[in-house]
Amino acid sequence: MSVTGKRGVGVPLILMHDGEGTIVTIECKNGDTYRGFLDETEDNMNCVLKDATRTDAKGNKSQVEHIFLRGSQIAFFIFPNMLKKAPMFNRVRAWRKTKATKKAGAPSGTVRGQAAAIIRKAQARLAGPGMMIVR
Helix, strand or coil: CECCECCCCCHHHHHHHHCCCCEEEEEECCCCEEEEEEEEECCCCCEEEEEEEEECCCCCEEEEEEEEECHHHEEEEECCHHHHHCCHHHHHHHHHHHHHHHHCCCCCCCCCCHHHHHHHHHHHHHHCCCCCCCC
16 A cells, blocks of 8 residues: 555645645746646646746746646646645655565564465475475
8 A cells, every 4th residue: 555545646746736825836848947826736747827937948937827737748846845844744754664664574464365375385395295284
């Protein structure tokens, strides 16, 4: 299971949705930069900015009242520093901590399903013919 739930939307998308209502900077793949009020975002990273300033690759600036940016054309986002304290990051830290302890050799629980069948067969082979392992 991912940090963000069973559907696993992902940390960047959750951060985008948390950033709605703030001033963000977005750079597109063609070099254009938009800075404005993040009004709406979608799970495919499409977003709508209000009262944005557009700066093209040559440095020319212009004002845009509303702009729709397609998610596939976005290179990166710059969010305000206040989102560092978002509650979502507490879940990420807790998830990383439990993931690290499992890697360190802590027992992860009972093996079930196909993995358990494979382990039983391997143990039976090691025990030799005619021997049976009982637990």
